[in-house]
Amino acid sequence: MKYYDKLIFEISRPGRVGYSLPKSELTIGNSQFTIPANLLRETPAELPEVSELDVVRHYTNVSNKNFGVETGFYPLGSCTMKYNPKINEEIAHHPSFCGLHPLQNEESVQGALAIYYHTARALSELTGLADFTLTPFAGAHGELTGLMVMRQYHLLRGDTKRTRVIVPDSAHGTNPASAAVCGLEIVEVKSTANGTVDTNDLKGLLDDTIAGIMMTNPNTLGIYETQVVEIARLVHEAGGLLYYDGANLNPMLGASRPGDMGFDIMHINLHKTFSTPHGGGGPGSGPVGVAAHLVDCLPNPRVVKEENGKFKIQHSESACGRVAAFMGNFGVVMKAYTYILSLGKDIKHVGPIATLNANYVKESLRDAYYLPVDTVCKHEFVFDGLADKSTGVTTLDIAKRLLDYGYHAPTIYFPLLFHQSIMIEPTETESKETLDDFIDIMHRVAEEALSDPDMVKSAPHTTPVRRLDETTAAKNPLIKYRDLN
Numbered sequence: 147m148k149y150y151d152k153l154i155f156e157i158s159r160p161g162r163v164g165y166s167l168p169k170s171e172l173t174i175g176n177s178q179f180t181i182p183a184n185l186l187r188e189t190p191a192e193l194p195e196v197s198e199l200d201v202v203r204h205y206t207n208v209s210n211k212n213f214g215v216e217t218g219f220y221p222l223g224s225c226t227m228k229y230n231p232k233i234n235e236e237i238a239h240h241p242s243f244c245g246l247h248p249l250q251n252e253e254s255v256q257g258a259l260a261i262y263y264h265t266a267r268a269l270s271e272l273t274g275l276a277d278f279t280l281t282p283f284a285g286a287h288g289e290l291t292g293l294m295v296m297r298q299y300h301l302l303r304g305d306t307k308r309t310r311v312i313v314p315d316s317a318h319g320t321n322p323a324s325a326a327v328c329g330l331e332i333v334e335v336k337s338t339a340n341g342t343v344d345t346n347d348l349k350g351l352l353d354d355t356i357a358g359i360m361m362t363n364p365n366t367l368g369i370y371e372t373q374v375v376e377i378a379r380l381v382h383e384a385g386g387l388l389y390y391d392g393a394n395l396n397p398m399l400g401a402s403r404p405g406d407m408g409f410d411i412m413h414i415n416l417h418k419t420f421s422t423p424h425g426g427g428g429p430g431s432g433p434v435g436v437a438a439h440l441v442d443c444l445p446n447p448r449v450v451k452e453e454n455g456k457f458k459i460q461h462s463e464s465a466c467g468r469v470a471a472f473m474g475n476f477g478v479v480m481k482a483y484t485y486i487l488s489l490g491k492d493i494k495h496v497g498p499i500a501t502l503n504a505n506y507v508k509e510s511l512r513d514a515y516y517l518p519v520d521t522v523c524k525h526e527f528v529f530d531g532l533a534d535k536s537t538g539v540t541t542l543d544i545a546k547r548l549l550d551y552g553y554h555a556p557t558i559y560f561p562l563l564f565h566q567s568i569m570i571e572p573t574e575t576e577s578k579e580t581l582d583d584f585i586d587i588m589h590r591v592a593e594e595a596l597s598d599p600d601m602v603k604s605a606p607h608t609t610p611v612r613r614l615d616e617t618t619a620a621k622n623p624l625i626k627y628r629d630l631n
């Protein structure tokens with residue numbers, strides 16, 4: 147092990163210091179301020195004792211082990227890992243905004259409220275829905291909020307029987323989870339062989355206990371639900387509402403709008419489509435948009451524009467409740483607003499280019515990887531392992547081998563419809579040269595699987611750690627430094 151690969155505690159030496167602090171000048175009255183004895187710790191904190199240079203080297207080396215969109219291609223399907231322009235960060239970090247306090251009065255935060263209001267207007271324009279709340283903190287939180295809106299709509303009408311929600315078998319795992327958290331019962335609708343919702347199966351499920359259906363379009367296989375208008379008609383006729391999981395709205399930007407398809411409620415992940423860095427726990431933002439007849443059910447507080455042009459924070463009795471402190475993750479909203487304004491009308495190219503890139507990669511690799519649903523995809527597509535399965539090289543092996551070549555693995559073993567899913571989403575921000583290199587490497591791995599399967603099965607070979615015991619890591623995680631020794 148290289149010296150700087152050690153833990154910071156392991157390079158610690160008693161008495162070594164990496165800082166020097168000035169003597170405290172705080173006084174109370176005439177005497178020097180000292181921390182009261184009862185607040186002092188009894189034994190010194192166990193902190194690493196290292197020089198400034200060692201600290202800098204340690205963290206620089208640790209950060210170099212990290213992989214992100216800015217280190218290399220990150221084709222993680224369903225996650226839209228695209229480049230997040232630096233201008234977004236710069237604007238969001240402007241002291242005029244990041245110095246705001248959430249308890250400031252309305253009068254003094256008119257600029258921030260204007261940004262909140264105009265971001266909601268822009269999202270309405272892009273999605274064809276009447277209004278948005280920007281307060282939910284993430285995609286799954288947006289789903290929960292949207293389902294609370296759905297439930298509130300039925301309750302306000304006295305329609306208390308509607309406690310079940312339909313979710314396709316191909317849905318993102320958060321959909322049934324959010325429905326369960328909202329206290330709704332989940333009913334699964336089947337997919338047809340070509341990967342879309344089976345409308346015949348759906349017809350049999352619709353009755354007066356159905357609150358609505360949750361869908362993604364294009365769905366988790368990257369396939370457009372061509373029957374969506376018919377599905378909307380069926381669900382509406384049965385008295386239900388349509389929820390759209392717009393976590394990755396990428397393929398839709400400039401191409402199609404959920405509101406026009408007949409959806410009543412949707413969420414968007416600003417930290418996917420609208421270019422906020424994500425992974426590692428946020429911060430994110432999952433705005434929820436609704437059609438006109440549901441605006442009164444949106445959670446409190448809402449930002450409205452009064453006739454005199456002033457912005458106001460409004461609370462309503464008919465709201466489905468409150469889902470976040472204050473106005474949500476305002477910094478993320480600022481990044482999304484900057485992204486939308488900096489692209490301007492060019493935002494209409496996002497969807498088509500994301501779609502072109504995905505189809506280019508799919509068509510270039512289908513000779514070596516098995517394509518279970520053979521159709522034009524949208525922003526992402528799914529292979530079911532290698533075309534030649536005789537060597538026993540699995541999707542996991544391919545994902546691990548890609549790490550040796552400096553690529554992040556695609557999403558694997560999801561969706562659950564296939565046994566060896568490899569889900570690839572290139573996004574619109576990659577150049578043709580990057581895609582060509584990735585295609586090249588994927589072909590090389592497929593060849594290695596035939597010529598030297600054991601080498602692929604034992605990959606990765608060049609990463610700081612090799613194959614981890616992922617089951618034990620998940621079931622019995624040792625997360626304290628002590629436990630590792």
Ligand SMILES: *Cc1c(COP(=O)(O)O)cnc(C)c1O
Pocket residue numbers: 224225284285286287318320362391393394415430432
């Ligand atoms: C990412 C994603 C979600 C969940 O979003 P989080 O911000 O991680 O909660 C939901 N649905 C789909 C389709 C997604 O891709």
